[in-house]
Amino acid sequence: MLNALTPQAPDKILALMAAYREDPRDTKIDLGVGVYKDASGLTPVMRAVKAAERQLVETQDTKVYTGLAGDPAFAEALSTLVLGDARPADRLACVATPGGTGAIRQGLELMRKAAPGATLWLSAPTWPNHPAIAKHLGIEIAEYRYFDAETGGVDIEGMHADLSRAKAGDVVMLHGCCHNPTGANLTLDQWGQVADLCVARGLVPFVDIAYQGFGDGLDADAAGMRALIAKVPEALIAASCSKNFGIYRERTGLLMAIAPSAAELKVTQGAMASLNRLNFSFPPDHGARVVSMILTDDALRADWAAELEEVRTGMLGLRESLAAALRERTGSDRFGFLAAHRGMFSLLGATPEQVEAMRRDHGVYMVGDSRMNIAGLNAATVPLLADAIVAAGV
C-alpha cells in the first residue's frame, strides 16, 4: 500500500524554516514563518499566559473530555473578542478547533457539506495553505485580484470585477486584517463595498482572522469584518489565538458560523460538532482554557492587551525604520508602502532570483514570493536587510 505514495511537494513556508535552521552563518536573518520574535530573537510566552497557566495547574481538577464543540466559555469569550458588538448571539454557531488552520479546514468541510458545487474565491495572492486545503478537499477554487504591485495597496477595482463573476452561493475567503502575505488591507469603506457585493450577488464571506491586534489594534483590526457581518445574512469566520496570545503550539482556534436566522442555528451547530467528531473528536483544551481565563479576568486581560500592544507598536516601529533605511539608501520613497502595510507581513516585490541572491549573499530568509515577516527584524538587522535589498537590485 505505502509504496503507492509519491513524494509530497514541500510547503514553501515550512521548507524555509528548515533551510534557515541549517544555515551556519550567525548573521542570518529569519523573515520566514509568521512567528513573532522580540528584539533578542525569542518568541516569549506572554505574561498573562504564564499567569493563567500557573492558575490552571493549581485549580484544574480533571482533564476529562470537554464537549465536541469545546468549552462554551471559550467560544463565548473569543467570539466576543472577535465579533464585538456585531456578535449575533442568536445566529452564532461556534466550535473550538486545533488552531486557526483547523478552523479553516473545518469551515471548508462545512462549506463542502452545505454547498457541494460552490466555488471558493481566494485573493491573489493568499496564504498557500488556503488553496492547499481546498484542493485536498476537492473544492473548486478561483482567484480574485487583490494586490496591486505598483502601489503596494489593494486593487479594489480588480477585486470587484473578479468577484462580480462569482455565482450565487460561492464562498469568498477574506483576510480579516494583516493580509498574509501582502500586508495590504481593505479600508473600512472597501469592506463596505465587499459586503454590498456579497449581498447583491448572494456570496458567502469566509473571514480568516489570524492576526487580530497586530495591525491597528484589537478593535480596529476587526472593524471591517464586523461591518461586513452586520450586513450579510450568513458568514463563516476562522479565528486563531496562535499569534495574538503567542500560543502557537497549543493549537487554539475557533470556527464561527453565522446562520441566516435563529431557525438554522441548531442544525448548523450540530453539523459543525459532527465534523469535529469525524476529524479529531474533541478539540484541544489547554490553550482554549488559558484564553478564556485571560479574557474573563480584568487584570489578566489588561496585562495581555498591554503586552500585545507592545508587540504591535514594536512591529510598526520596525516598519518605519526599514522604510526610512531604504529611503536613505535609494533616495526615493518607493518602499514607503512598507510603513503603510499592517501586520506581520509585507510583500517586498522582489523577483525569485533577487530573493535567492539575498539568501545566498546575505543570509536573508524570506519566502520565495518575497513575503517578509517584519517581526523577524530588530534594530540591528534593519540596516543589514536594507543593504541586502539594495545590493540585490530590488
Ligand code: LMR
Ligand atoms: C505563516 O503564514 O507563516 C503562518 O501562518 C504559519 C503557517 O502555518 O504557515
